[in-house]
Amino acid sequence: MANEYQVPLDDEDFNSSDAQLINNILSIYPIKMINNSKVISIKDKIFILSKKDADAMSPQQMDTLQELADIQELENPVHISIDNEDKKGRLLVD
Known part of the structure; x- marks a missing residue:
């Protein structure tokens, strides 16, 4: 992965705020969803x-994400899925 680095961390690199953030994330998103x-x-x-949808994204769909990134009204995080029911692969934005 380009421009990504692993930095060694020790227990003292984390504080109670970090633990609270992790607990908040885990309470909002199930582990299965996080892992997938x-x-x-x-x-x-x-x-x-989803990893499945990410692997299936076409260059055109990635271009659409680039365009969506310019919409200021869109709030993070933006959940995306691919609608394959009609075989057109439309992006569903939540």
């Missing part, structure tokens, strides 16, 4: 979609 999700950051938008 991919996060795509474009500009100041955070798009969350």
